[in-house]
Amino acid sequence: MIFQVYKRRWAGLAVLMSMNTVISWGWLTFAPVSKDSKEYFGLSSLTPINWLSTVVFFAYIAASPLVVYTLNQRGIKLTIWIASALTILGFWIRYVGATVGNNGTGTFGVVMFGQVLIGFAQPFVLNAPTYFSDLWFTSQGRISATALASLANPFGAAIGQLVNPFLATKASEIPNMVLYTAIIATVPSLLALLIPSAPPTPSCASSAQKKLALKQSLRVVARCKDFWIIFSLFAVYLGFFNAFSSLINQILEPYGYTPDQAGYVGAVLIVVGLIASAILSPIFDRTHAFLLAIRIQIPLIGLCYIAWIFAPTTPPNLAGPMVICAVLGAASFSLLPLSLEYAIEQTHPVSPEVTSTILWMGGQFLGAIFLIIMDAMRDKAKGGSGGRPEDNMWAAMVFQGVIAGVVAPAAFFIKKRKVGKGRLEVDQEAAAAATRISE
Numbered sequence: 232m233i234f235q236v237y238k239r240r241w242a243g244l245a246v247l248m249s250m251n252t253v254i255s256w257g258w259l260t261f262a263p264v265s266k267d268s269k270e271y272f273g274l275s276s277l278t279p280i281n282w283l284s285t286v287v288f289f290a291y292i293a294a295s296p297l298v299v300y301t302l303n304q305r306g307i308k309l310t311i312w313i314a315s316a317l318t319i320l321g322f323w324i325r326y327v328g329a330t331v332g333n334n335g336t337g338t339f340g341v342v343m344f345g346q347v348l349i350g351f352a353q354p355f356v357l358n359a360p361t362y363f364s365d366l367w368f369t370s371q372g373r374i375s376a377t378a379l380a381s382l383a384n385p386f387g388a389a390i391g392q393l394v395n396p397f398l399a400t401k402a403s404e405i406p407n408m409v410l411y412t413a414i415i416a417t418v419p420s421l422l423a424l425l426i427p428s429a430p431p432t433p434s435c436a437s438s439a440q441k442k443l444a445l446k447q448s449l450r451v452v453a454r455c456k457d458f459w460i461i462f463s464l465f466a467v468y469l470g471f472f473n474a475f476s477s478l479i480n481q482i483l484e485p486y487g488y489t490p491d492q493a494g495y496v497g498a499v500l501i502v503v504g505l506i507a508s509a510i511l512s513p514i515f516d517r518t519h520a521f522l523l524a525i526r527i528q529i530p531l532i533g534l535c536y537i538a539w540i541f542a543p544t545t546p547p548n549l550a551g552p553m554v555i556c557a558v559l560g561a562a563s564f565s566l567l568p569l570s571l572e573y574a575i576e577q578t579h580p581v582s583p584e585v586t587s588t589i590l591w592m593g594g595q596f597l598g599a600i601f602l603i604i605m606d607a608m609r610d611k612a613k614g615g616s617g618g619r620p621e622d623n624m625w626a627a628m629v630f631q632g633v634i635a636g637v638v639a640p641a642a643f644f645i646k647k648r649k650v651g652k653g654r655l656e657v658d659q660e661a662a663a664a665a666t667r668i669s670e
Contacts, residue, residue, distance in 0.1 A: 236434045239427050240367035240376075246311060246426045247363060247380040249419035250356040253412075254318055255387030257349040258287045260325075260412055262477050263395040263494055266484075270402040271329075272339045277481060279339065281606050283346050284477040288599035290350025291357075295592045298354045302362050302584040303445050308428040314355035315420040321348030322413035329409040337406065357384055358591055361571050361583040369435040371516055378512040378568035382505055385564065388476055389501035392494045442582040451581050458586065460645050461574050464525075465590045467638050468532055470597025471631055472563055474605055476500070478624065481609075483552065485620040486543040496552045504560030511565040521573040526642050528566040533639035535559035537632040545620065577648050605630065 261268040265280045274280065301310045328341025360380035364373040398408035433439035443451060452458055475482075479500075480493040488496075515524060535558050542552045574586040605627035615621040 233432050234369075234435050234439070235430075235432050236367070236369060236372075237430050240430070240434075242425070243307070243363060243367065243427050244376055244380055246419070246423045247356055247360055248383040250311065250314060250318070250423055251380060251383035252387035252390070253416040253419055254314075254349060254353050254356060255384040256391045256412060257318070257322060257325075257346070257387075257416060258284060258353070259388045259391035259476065260395060260409065263392050263480055263490065263497070264399045264405070264408070265480055266490075267399055267402040268405055271336060271405040272342075273334075273336045274339070278606060281477065281481075281602060283343065284473075285599050285602050286343060286346050287350035287353065288473065288595040288602070290347045291354050291595040292592050292599075294351040295354045295358065295588050298358050299445070299584055299588045301355070302359060303582055306428050307359060307363055307366070308426055310355050310359055311423050311426045314352045315423040317348050317352035317355070318420045319417055321345045321352060322416045324348060326406070326409045326413045329406040342409075354588065354591065357381065358584055358588045360568075361575060361587040365575070365583045366438060367430055367434055370437065370519075374516045374568050374572050375512040377571055378508050378565075381568055381571065382508055382564055385472075385476070385501045386505055389498050389505075392476075392479075392497035392501070396490045396494050437579070440580055442580050445582070445585070448578075448581040448585045452578055452586060452589065455578050457577050457645050457648070458574055460641055461570055461577070462590055462593055464529060464638060464641055465570050465574075466593030466597045467634065468529075468563065469567070469591075469594025470599075470601045471536060471635055473594065473598030474601035475631065477602055478605060478627070481622075482624045482628065483543055483547075485615075485622045485624075486545045486547055487620075488543070488547045488549075492547065492549060496549065496556055499553045500556035500560040501564075502560070503557040504564030507561035508564040508568065512568060515565075515569055521569060521576065522645060522647065524569055525566065525573070525645060528562040529642035530639045531562045532559060532566070533635045535562065536635035540625070540628045540632045543623075601631070 261280050261283050265277050268274075268280050268283075269277055272279075298310065301313065322345065325342050325345030328339065328343075328345055329337045331341070332338035360377045361373075363380065364376035368376045395408055398411055399405050442448070476497065479497045480490060483493040483496065484490065511524075515521070535555055538555050539552075539559075542555050544551065571587055571590060574590060575581070575583045578586055605624065608624065608627040608630060610616055610619065610621065610623045610626065613621065615623055617625070619625050
């Protein structure tokens with residue numbers, strides 16, 4: 232059999248990257264300008280604004296089973312077309328909700344419905360990178376390809392953190408901000424219709440290998456202990472990252488940090504993470520040092536969440552939060568694609584979208600739960616308590632740090648695969664056989 236990689240794979244990867252970017256921007260549209268959003272929609276507290284982020288997580292979970300079926304049975308093209316339609320509808324329905332209503336305050340319920348549609352769209356593009364990289368890339372490039380497509384998601388969140396405070400400097404500018412994001416999201420959503428379906432020939436031996444049927448895949452995954460350890464760590468740390476990203480402004484602002492300063496801290500978290508992943512992912516592609524990386528990065532992430540308990544200060548000091556977020560972002564972002572790919576190695580020949588969807592569902596579910604819990608732990612005592620300012624989220628940060636620290640040792644219980652062959656072994660054996668033939 233002839234194996235070949237095609238240049239058009241980069242076009243498909245660009246589609247996944249752009250779609251993940253704009254959908255994530257949609258998820259985090261209102262969080263960076265939470266107080267102005269609250270004022271514009273005439274709300275009595277910030278909790279409904281937080282629910283604009285939380286509802287995306289729950290919508291993601293609801294749509295994910297359909298995503299697995301669509302990818303498994305119909306392929307990447309239809310999957311992305313569905314995402315494109317839901318994205319366009321969600322963004323423009325939000326704009327209608329932000330502009331049409333009584334007394335010039337919009338209709339918050341319509342905006343929430345638009346967020347739900349964006350949440351439905353997200354798993355169609357966020358669960359797809361491992362499937363796409365397995366189909367179009369070799370074992371020497373899959374981690375990097377998965378990283379580029381998956382980490383476009385937090386890149387979109389970084390754009391929201393940085394740009395949205397400038398798009399809406401006061402409450403009356405919220406509709407304009409929603410309009411600009413809708414226009415921007417429409418462009419890649421239309422270009423996504425051009426995504427290629429499958430390569431004419433397999434990229435490598437493991438791509439050519441027939442994957443298990445969906446029901447059989449689920450049975451294999453259910454019996455894989457190491458997968459569930461990876462799942463537990465992935466879900467907890469992704470859940471905290473999602474909740475932390477949504478709340479970072481509300482964590483810092485009670486201590487006197489401005490929305491712009493909080494946006495800078497959030498941007499450091501994501502930009503440094505993207506840079507670290509861009510450097511480390513190609514190294515992991517060459518070395519395949521999955522376990523070593525996991526056992527270093529997991530404890531480092533846990534320590535960062537513990538250190539964050541002490542980061543916000545009065546008067547505001549940006550150095551501490553920025554350093555912690557830089558380390559947290561670097562460890563988290565480089566770990567994410569590695570975990571997705573190692574889960575596939577542990578369960579091969581299970582189809583990649585199965586393990587990817589389960590991992591992402593766990594992270595999104597805990598993200599929603601953590602966000603609700605942490606919002607409820609806000610200090611509502613008038614004037615604050617314990618020497619901390621009113622509306623501080625110190626208790627929520629302690630909760631986050633303790634849980635993140637407690638689960639970290641589980642990384643040392645993940646073992647190398649002992650039964651069957653992973654994708655890497657399949658490709659290595661095929662390469663060795665080809666070398667013997669050529670000799």
